[in-house]
Amino acid sequence: MNIGQFKESLQEKGITLTDRQLDQFEKYYETLVEWNEKMNLTAITDKEDVYLKHFYDSITSSFYFDFSKSFHLCDVGAGAGFPSIPLKIAFPQIEVTIVDSLNKRISFLNHLANVLGLENVHFVHDRAETFGVNPEYRENFDVVTARAVARMSVLSEFCLPLVKVGGSFIAMKAASAKDELEVGQKAITTLGGKLEKMFTFTLPLEESERSILIIKKEKQTPKKYPRKPGTPSKAPIE
Template sequence: MNIEQFQTMLSEKGITLSGQQLDQFDTYFHLLVEWNNKMNLTAITDKEEVYLKHFYDSVSAAFYFDFTKPYKLCDVGAGAGFPSIPLKICFPELHVSIVDSLNKRISFLEHLAASLKLENVSFYHDRAETFGQNPVHREKYDVVTARAVARMSVLSELCMPLVKVGGFFVAMKGANGQGETETGEKAVKVLGGKVESITPFLLPIEESERNIIIVSKTKPTPKKYPRKPGTPNKQPIE
């Protein structure tokens, strides 16, 4: 996907990017490739592939969920910033918190956010299992996102405790998203949620399948979740 296609295809979905936002994506691409030479951030470094498989794919969450409001958003396991940094570039009103267990990725993100002059972004080097038990963060977010972190039952335990009652969890999945969500539906319920929608779509150009799963939080998550890493006999809730 070249930059013109990126701009046109987003504009067809109602997301119009200014010159400044396009410059931010350009800087993001260059820093991603530069830092990828010193640390493992992504296997995708070809420019057109980064625009398709990282930038467009991340922003595709906004085709199914309204990110235009000044929501408090937490991105669990964002790695090199996906999906929350592309969403923040497109929707500057968002207040973004990123939690990732790998400190070198957090260092990259801090540098990236400063270079892009992003406001209202915070980074936390932590595991979601402990972050979600911290009263500062527990049930404090309007929306929690996750892309390519864990299968739905495990992911729900990491993400649902962070969502406030009345908020949403947006999971970005590949082709197996539907099956995983059927298996993970019990976990979602135990954790206080309800699966509102599973929407399949094809990534343009290469036509690989994606699924966006939207879960609403209807009641508080029981205190024992998320369980700490190493909890005896810890199995996914299935």
């Protein structure tokens, strides 16, 4: 996906990017490739692939959820900033907090935010399990999102404790979403969530399958969740 196709594809979805926003995506790409030579941020470095599989793919959740309002979004395990930094560029009014367990990635994100001139972005070096019990963050976000972090039974325990009651957890998944949802249903319910909608679509040009799961937080997460670091992955709620 070249820059023109990126701009046009988003415009078809009602998202019009300004010259400044397009420039921010260009700088994002350049900074990502530059830092990727020093640390492993992504295996995808070809420009057209980055625009399709990172930038465009990150924004797809906004096709199914209203990002036009102001709200506080938390991105769990964002790595090189996906999906929240492309969403922040496209929808500058949202406030973003990223939590990631690797300090090197947090250093990259701080540098990136300066290069792109982003405001109202916060980067926290922590594991999702300890972040989720911190009273400063627990049940404090309107929207929590994650992309390619863990299967649903595990991911729900990372993300749902952070969502306000009445807020939403948006899980971005590849082709295995239906199977993951079946296995992860108990975890979603236990943690206070309920599947509101699931959307499946194909990424343009390469035609690979993607799913967006929107889970509504209906009630508070029981205090014992998330469990201590490592436990959700080793013994998921199933």
